[in-house]
Amino acid sequence: MALNFPPDCDTPAKRTEYCYRAQELLRRLHNGMGKWYREGLTEAQWDQFPQKVKNRYPYVPQLPQYLWNDFTSIVFDKISERIVNKLLENRALLLESTAWQINVEDI
Amino acid sequence: MALEDFTTYTEVDPNSDMTITAPKIAVDTMRRDEVAWAVFDKGAGHFGDFIHLVKFTFTSVIGSYGGLGYWGLSNIVGTIADIVAANVGILAWNYRTGGLAGLWYLQDVNDDYDSSLQGFVTRYATIERNGTSLTLKLYSDAERTELEVTLSVTCVTTTYRYVYGAVSREKYTDPTATTTGDIENLDLQEAVAGGRSQVVII
Numbered sequence: 001m002a003l004n005f006p007p008d009c010d011t012p013a014k015r016t017e018y019c020y021r022a023q024e025l026l027r028r029l030h031n032g033m034g035k036w037y038r039e040g041l042t043e044a045q046w047d048q049f050p051q052k053v054k055n056r057y058p059y060v061p062q063l064p065q066y067l068w069n070d071f072t073s074i075v076f077d078k079i080s081e082r083i084v085n086k087l088l089e090n091r092a093l094l095l096e097s098t099a100w101q102i103n104v105e106d107i
Numbered sequence: 108m109a110l111e112d113f114t115t116y117t118e119v120d121p122n123s124d125m126t127i128t129a130p131k132i133a134v135d136t137m138r139r140d141e142v143a144w145a146v147f148d149k150g151a152g153h154f155g156d157f158i159h160l161v162k163f164t165f166t167s168v169i170g171s172y173g174g175l176g177y178w179g180l181s182n183i184v185g186t187i188a189d190i191v192a193a194n195v196g197i198l199a200w201n202y203r204t205g206g207l208a209g210l211w212y213l214q215d216v217n218d219d220y221d222s223s224l225q226g227f228v229t230r231y232a233t234i235e236r237n238g239t240s241l242t243l244k245l246y247s248d249a250e251r252t253e254l255e256v257t258l259s260v261t262c263v264t265t266t267y268r269y270v271y272g273a274v275s276r277e278k279y280t281d282p283t284a285t286t287t288g289d290i291e292n293l294d295l296q297e298a299v300a301g302g303r304s305q306v307v308i309i
Contacts, residue, residue, distance in 0.1 A: 027256075033252075034252025038252050084257070085240055088219075092261060
């Protein structure tokens with residue numbers, strides 16, 4: 001698996017935006033899974049997860065520790081790493097942007 | 108994994124701003140221009156890739172560019188100003204009025220920085236270096252099930268010798284610019300040296 005940008009996401013600025021949004025969506029998924037592990041979820045709440053997540057983690061009222069560990073180490077950490085790597089790559093390109101003439105002394 | 112014992116750390120604290128017990132460094136109105144730290148020498152080349160855990164609660168940070176480092180790695184011993192001047196280290200710190208969490212990587216021309224406004228709440232930090240990627244994840248719970256933000260910077264693979272439990276800013280004299288907070292439960296997630304083995308007789 002890899003982070004592949006859509007065809008129209010073709011500049012460092014767009015890709016940085018994409019990565020931050022992906023990171024936020026991953027954070028929300030992480031916290032949803034965390035709630036499932038910590039407190040439990042109704043089946044209706046579980047049903048809001050992406051299909052791939054539901055396939056990997058079928059519904060039980062409360063996610064057991066070994067599956068929480070599986071999620072954080074196998075799913076979350078791997079996806080987070082892919083996003084961070086692309087984020088850092090594109091953010092570094094933004095630092096060199098020549099889109100505008102900027103006179104910092106006038107800021 | 109064993110928590111770091113901060114009482115074994117080398118402490119420089121001329122104005123007694125830090126109260127150190129084994130798991131915790133309590134900082135009380137440390138000035139922004141203070142020269143203070145609590146550091147441990149792990150030996151040259153000790154820290155390559157790592158995952159470190161620490162908890163912090165800042166109740167007051169007053170003044171721009173003030174604040175305090177609640178975790179750091181470097182190959183020198185000194186304040187944040189010294190580490191910046193030497194340009195070799197990684198710092199996680201809280202600074203600025205309002206409580207801005209920052210991750211700062213210093214290495215010659217490869218400096219990088221990321222930050223997020225967190226305010227004055229308890230945060231559980233996971234700092235991870237994996238090759239040239241360095242991240243600081245801040246959680247609101249000890250079990251790290253509620254992720255608040257991920258900060259990330261690019262780094263190189265320099266190894267480090269010293270770990271900081273707390274390090275002062277040493278910048279801009281202003282007696283009203285102070286930081287108060289607690290740093291605790293630093294876990295380097297390393298095997299304890301000379302660890303015990305267990306024999307199980309069936």
